């Protein structure tokens with residue numbers, strides 16, 4: 546089997562749980578403080594009304610029903626045995642505490658084959674009361690709990706332009722408080738936001754590495770009709786970088802990423818029926834293939850063996866990661882053994 550050049554989530558889950566693990570998405574009616582006026586109106590300029598819940602079951606179904614239906618599907622189709630319940634759409638920790646608590650308890654009472662919970666939210670909605678409750682659930686049910694934070698970019702100028710309603714500081718604060726309670730975090734990033742350049746891709750990798758973020762999901766930018774970004778796109782107010790440039794940014798991102806960080810997703814996809822732009826008109830797996838192929842091709846160049854996750858990290862790691870601890874992490878990650886020397 547070919548060694549992977551980055552830490553793949555599927556491999557990581559098998560290592561961690563001894564089997565393949567499937568995510569069961571749960572979509573709940575909700576909103577977001579960046580839509581209802583608490584933080585801002587209208588939401589992030591790329592966000593559609595589904596709040597990223599476009600691939601989920603209808604949000605009118607109770608949590609248990611959504612879990613059972615999704616689990617049945619994965620069992621029939623993939624003979625799946627272990628599951629992580631994923632509260633996906635909108636800002637799950639923005640729900641009133643009582644409702645949030647009920648949803649979580651309904652999900653975790655769904656049986657022995659549920660090994661984890663993943664809860665998606667915004668960095669400015671990570672409340673200590675919710676975290677303390679989740680810590681009780683984790684201890685009582687012996688579950689793996691992971692908080693997913695939408696960040697999209699560490700460039701706070703771009704964050705303002707996309708109307709995120711928070712800056713980099715809220716993200717740092719949220720990660721530190723999540724980690725203080727022993728949970729893992731996953732960060733969502735878009736490496737080709739119109740106002741970001743290649744240096745921002747690298748800075749994203751350095752910041753998540755420095756903070757000890759455990760997982761990353763990369764989404765290439767997609768543009769949905771009817772969003773602010775969609776209107777700007779139709780008026781020609783910005784361009785999207787080429788696929789080749791995007792692939793290069795992903796490679797540079799990986800090179801500067803801590804070896805312990807696991808990549809949950811290398812490329813995203815949007816709601817088919819309302820897309821103005823997505824993945825350069827090719828399927829998401831072709832973008833993934835192009836990225837992997839481009840990294841592999843580097844073996845035949847003068848920069849042979851240079852394109853692996855974290856290969857640039859020791860050069861830029863300063864004081865936060867000494868050489869021995871870097872080597873230990875690299876060995877533990879199972880990445881390419883040749884690189885260790």
Ligand code: SF4
Pocket residue numbers: 576577578579580587588589592593596597635636667695709
């Ligand atoms: S934080 Fe998430 S749900 Fe809220 S507006 Fe932005 S993308 Fe949409």
